[in-house]
Amino acid sequence: MTLPSWQDAGLGGTARCALWLVTEVGEGNVFTKGQLREAFPEAAQIDRRLRSLRDYGWRIDTSRDDPQLKQQEQRFVARGAAVWIPGQAKTPRHKSSLTATQRMKVLQEDNNLCRCCGIAAGEAYDDGVELAKLNVARRKVAGVDGAVDYQLVTECKRCSAGGSADREADLLAFMERIETLSPMEQRAFAKWIEADRRSLSLIDQLWGVYRTLPIASRSAVAQALGVTAK
Numbered sequence: 078m079t080l081p082s083w084q085d086a087g088l089g090g091t092a093r094c095a096l097w098l099v100t101e102v103g104e105g106n107v108f109t110k111g112q113l114r115e116a117f118p119e120a121a122q123i124d125r126r127l128r129s130l131r132d133y134g135w136r137i138d139t140s141r142d143d144p145q146l147k148q149q150e151q152r153f154v155a156r157g158a159a160v161w162i163p164g165q166a167k168t169p170r171h172k173s174s175l176t177a178t179q180r181m182k183v184l185q186e187d188n189n190l191c192r193c194c195g196i197a198a199g200e201a202y203d204d205g206v207e208l209a210k211l212n213v214a215r216r217k218v219a220g221v222d223g224a225v226d227y228q229l230v231t232e233c234k235r236c237s238a239g240g241s242a243d244r245e246a247d248l249l250a251f252m253e254r255i256e257t258l259s260p261m262e263q264r265a266f267a268k269w270i271e272a273d274r275r276s277l278s279l280i281d282q283l284w285g286v287y288r289t290l291p292i293a294s295r296s297a298v299a300q301a302l303g304v305t306a307k
Contacts, residue, residue: 081161083116090126092161093117095135098153109149133158175213179229183213187231188273196233210234217245221252 081088083096097116102108110124117123131137134157140146175183189211190197196209214237215227258266269275277285287298292306299306 088161090117090120090123091129094123094126095130095156095160098130098135098137099156102153104153104155107146107150107152110151111149130157130160133160175229180213183229184211184231190231191233191236192230193232193236202235212237219245219247219249221249223249 080096080100081092083093083100085093088096094113094117097113098108101116113123113127120126127137136154136157138146138152138154140148140150143152146152191209191211196202198209198211200209201207202209211231211233213229214232216230218226218228220226255263255266287295290298295306
């Protein structure tokens with residue numbers, strides 16, 4: 078079967094990306110972000126179109142998946158659905174729209190707080206530029222049994238814009254790290270979970286304030302403690 082041309086402007090960006098991978102890169106081969114952008118100079122969000130192929134079963138590894146890859150490199154491992162064929166690029170179930178009831182339920186379960194930065198709806202950011210707006214996002218989660226699921230979580234607009242689409246959670250790895258804590262540390266962590274907040278010690282609070290000081294003030298504090306400020 079003859080494939081459409083990846084240069085056909087009548088096709089969507091996701092379909093053109095898929096065809097470019099199949100015909101120009103080839104399964105198992107490496108390409109760079111620069112090559113992708115050179116192939117689609119007119120597309121402002123071609124990186125996002127490429128990432129969206131993973132929702133249709135395409136496997137595209139980055140340096141996080143394959144240590145042999147450089148930061149700017151990706152590997153086209155395997156093709157998925159033929160998204161250039163009408164009907165093959167239907168919106169995946171985990172990308173479907175939420176109902177108002179579902180959204181309200183998630184916000185209530187998350188105490189109407191962004192689960193990334195902790196800000197509440199209508200609260201001002203530290204820079205005072207704008208007030209926080211909360212959205213419900215889908216987080217990719219690998220369970221302790223290895224099964225991958227997409228779970229709903231509350232995020233503010235800024236955190237969502239900061240790349241939440243690439244944010245993943247590995248519960249098995251997380252639980253293994255918890256097991257490395259001492260019994261006392263595990264009890265402290267459990268208390269944070271029960272309270273849904275971390276109680277900062279005095280030294281944590283002092284460190285937070287110190288990090289906000291100008292270099293001259295940081296140097297004065299460092300000198301008082303007999304060290305050199307960075």
